[in-house]
Amino acid sequence: MAMSGRGFLLVGSIYTDYRWTVRQKSPRHRCLCNRMLAPNGLMAKYAAVLAVALLPQLVHSLKTRSTKGISYGWQLVYLFGLVLNFIYFLMIKATAAWATLTIEVFFCTWLLVLKIKIDGLECSSRSEANAKDISGDKDDAAACKSGHTDLESLDLELKSGLDNALNRAICVVDGNVDLTRNVDDLICKDAIRFRHDSTIGPYTLVNGAYRGFHIMIDAVFTIELPPEFGNDLLTQMCALAKIHGVRVVHDHAEIFDGTTPGFVAVALLDESHMSAHCYSGQGKLTFDVFTTCGANPDCTRKVARDVLFYLRRNLGGDAKYQIHHLVPLRPVHKGIGY
Known part of the structure; x- marks a missing residue:
């Protein structure tokens, strides 16, 4: 208004x-x-x-x-x-x-x-400047891309969908620490966002880079997932990390062969990790990622955002999502975050 x-x-x-x-x-x-x-x-x-x-x-x-x-x-x-x-x-x-x-x-x-x-x-002008710097969703591949030209054609539908085909989903953002945003029917591309001015302190600085952020996505769904979905999700996680300039050191997927179908997909990042854990028989999936010291934390955030969009495309229209965002509660010794 x-x-x-x-x-x-x-x-x-x-x-x-x-x-x-x-x-x-x-x-x-x-x-x-x-x-x-x-x-x-x-x-x-x-x-x-x-x-x-x-x-x-x-x-x-x-x-x-x-x-x-x-x-x-x-x-x-x-x-x-x-x-x-x-x-x-x-x-x-x-x-x-x-x-x-x-x-x-x-x-x-x-x-x-x-x-x-x-x-x-906090100062509104500083907040608006930081929000403008961090919320650059339309230039996500260009700002954080690490020069891998062979990835330019990877999943074009996903990349174009981020700007043109992002529909509204049932999402809830938990108010953890500084964040008090609890929104129903939130646009998912705006759900995972943070401001440096309100969540960064001296104790989160390591070697001139930011770390200490933990983004979690919980999903519940009703469709039946194929056994190979775990490998597909891990492939997509690693590909998105490369697109946004986050280095993947190692990755592994373990498909459950017991009575409860599901999988675990884990990628070891530069001084961090991201993982997906799913019990497909119960319709539950969780994804989490820590921001890394060797990459821009906003690039890691964009990986989580794109994984969320990928899940929305594959878990059915009635799936529900909950996004959590944790930051350190208090300073830790010797100026290092958790």
């Missing part, structure tokens, strides 16, 4: 209050002002319009769990203007006006608290 409309209302309301205060000093306009402050007067209607001005934004923010585009400065100025209006209405005893304005003050305060809960108190 655009801020210009409510900003215009705020400026207009402050100017109106100023003009009204000046005019009330004149006996000529006092009678007119008193008539306008009647219970059914224009002032009550004006306050009622302001009272619902923030309702669409509040509904949108609660639905999407996002306060993007609402700055702390705008909210504080708007809330300050509302408080001035409220005090003014009390002074002139405009009961209907200040009672209605109380609703808008409540909505505005709720929005401010919601933004603090979702975004924290």
Whole structure:
């Protein structure tokens, strides 16, 4: 929702209050002002319009769990203007006006608290810059590709689908540590995302690179998977790692031959690993990956994102996914994260 409309209302309301205060000093306009402050007067209607001005934004923010585009400065100025209006209405005893304005003050305060809960108190400009740097999903192959030209034709449908065919799925993002984003019907390409400014500390720096992030994806499904799906998934995991410039040291897949069908697929990365563990007979699969010290952590995130998209293509339309994101809770000795 655009801020210009409510900003215009705020400026207009402050100017109106100023003009009204000046005019009330004149006996000529006092009678007119008193008539306008009647219970059914224009002032009550004006306050009622302001009272619902923030309702669409509040509904949108609660639905999407996002306060993007609402700055702390705008909210504080708007809330300050509302408080001035409220005090003014009390002074002139405009009961209907200040009672209605109380609703808008409540909505505005709720929005401010919601933004603090979702975004924290970090500098908004720095957050937007980091989010812009990290959320470059459209240039995923170009930014992190390690120069393997033989992989350019690998799974073109998957790569093109990331930008053009990503449908909505049933995804839930757990609020671990800094993350408080719990969203139903979340677009999966936006589900795995983190900001360096809120999750990176001095204790997570090793040799000038970031590490210590753990991304987990849990999936439940109802379709019957073929026995070779474990090998196919491992091949896809390694291929995506190469595309995004994450070095694979070794990989191995173990297909269960017991009474419970399933598999384990593991790839040892540069100072890290990623793995998939599946009980296909029970319709359960989990994937996890640690960010690596030898590669950009955002490249590792993109591997997890693309694996999620691959699972969505192969686990059926009724599958459900839950994404977890863990970061260190506290500093560890000698400046090294876990």
